[in-house]
Amino acid sequence: MILSSLRTNQISDDALSWYGKYLEALDQRDMTALMAMVADECTLQINNNMPSYGKAAIEADTSAYFAGFKSTQHEPLAILGNDQEFAVELLLHYTRLRGDVFSIPCVSIKSRNAAGLLTSVRIFADTSPLAA
């Protein structure tokens, strides 16, 4: 996780701290920590793909995603919105299993419930480099 490039942030310090932990969990592949931040009824959708519904499906899809790359590093550039509904513009840096590195820009829109758990994650990006 790289936080030094964050140039615009509209969420509170608490929410930013929470989001930092979320990115850390993703980049360290800590599935337990990650799933603890997700509501049971959460949905995850990438572009116009069929969404993943519910924690079990998200965990399965995230495991498959982790298996496809050696590592990832998230670099947020802007966080726009409020603590419950916010959009993150970021660079995603991937290290492929064969060792080469590439980056894609993307936007992730997040909704959180009153307990601060994620209820919706929608990701928008050109994902074609991931398949190369």
Add this chain to the structure above:
Amino acid sequence: MTKRVSQISQATADWYARVVSAVDSRDLDAFLAHITDDCTIQVNDALPVYGKAAYQDAMVRYYGAFDKTEHEILNLYGDDEHVVAELLCHYTPQGASKPVTMPAVAIYDRNGDGLLTSIRLYVGGGVMFEAFTGAVA
């Protein structure tokens, strides 16, 4: 039904509706009046299009690729200077009988005069925006 989000002022929401209307009605002059001379537009990780003249050329190519475009605004995040629009883009390719629909996000930066200085589009299936993904001399 999914809750809709609008975090920007009504004035900015109205402004954005006018921008989208100009794009969908193919009123290029009306659209270009909303951008600065040095505005940039970037689609995913393609090279950005720099400046109003290049942007105008790209818009002409964009319109040439589709019989019709319709942008459906789902949610608006941010504030009046930094606007994030979550959209459904309903695009009917030239000669096609029905539209293709893609979800997308557009992020807009505006200056003190309310003009657009930067537009960044994030979408899978970037073929819909090929007009903006080549460097223009």
